[in-house]
Amino acid sequence: MKAIMAALLACSVSASWAALGGHPAQFGARAVRAQMQPVTTAVTGYTVNQTTLDSGATVREYVDASGTVFAVSWSGPVVPDLRQLLGPYFDTLAAPGSNLHQRRGHRMIKQSDVVIESGGHMGAFEGRGWIPAKLPAGFNPMKDIQ
Numbered sequence: 001m002k003a004i005m006a007a008l009l010a011c012s013v014s015a016s017w018a019a020l021g022g023h024p025a026q027f028g029a030r031a032v033r034a035q036m037q038p039v040t041t042a043v044t045g046y047t048v049n050q051t052t053l054d055s056g057a058t059v060r061e062y063v064d065a066s067g068t069v070f071a072v073s074w075s076g077p078v079v080p081d082l083r084q085l086l087g088p089y090f091d092t093l094a095a096p097g098s099n100l101h102q103r104r105g106h107r108m109i110k111q112s113d114v115v116i117e118s119g120g121h122m123g124a125f126e127g128r129g130w131i132p133a134k135l136p137a138g139f140n141p142m143k144d145i146q
Contacts, residue, residue: 071130
């Protein structure tokens with residue numbers, strides 16, 4: 001577990017914009033491809049910004065109508081810059097006393113203000129995070145975050 005935490009922290013050395021709870025991240029030269037997909041249903045409308053980084057990782061940011069990122073997800077051969085993706089919630093990963101559950105390479109932090117799940121192994125990492133209070137009506141993070 002210590003190795004996974006060290007890998008997550010090592011992959012998160014440069015801070016930029018905060019994505020979760022703020023504006024979408026700007027990946028700059030690290031982005032190979034970026035797409036925006038409006039998702040509209042009878043219950044909710046939001047946009048999914050999907051970016052493939054030069055590392056091979058895919059990042060999805062779920063953005064509400066006001067431009068705030070209420071959820072993020074990532075998958076790929078390396079962990080993207082979690083400090084950039086999680087913004088002010090990044091410190092929750094390492095905070096002592098956080099509501100952390102761990103099992104076989106999987107970490108889950110579930111607090112009233114944020115939920116973060118991450119896991120995987122060398123060459124195949126994935127994770128997601130969301131702010132429960134900011135989820136649009138009808139949005140189910142267990143089904144709607146890919």
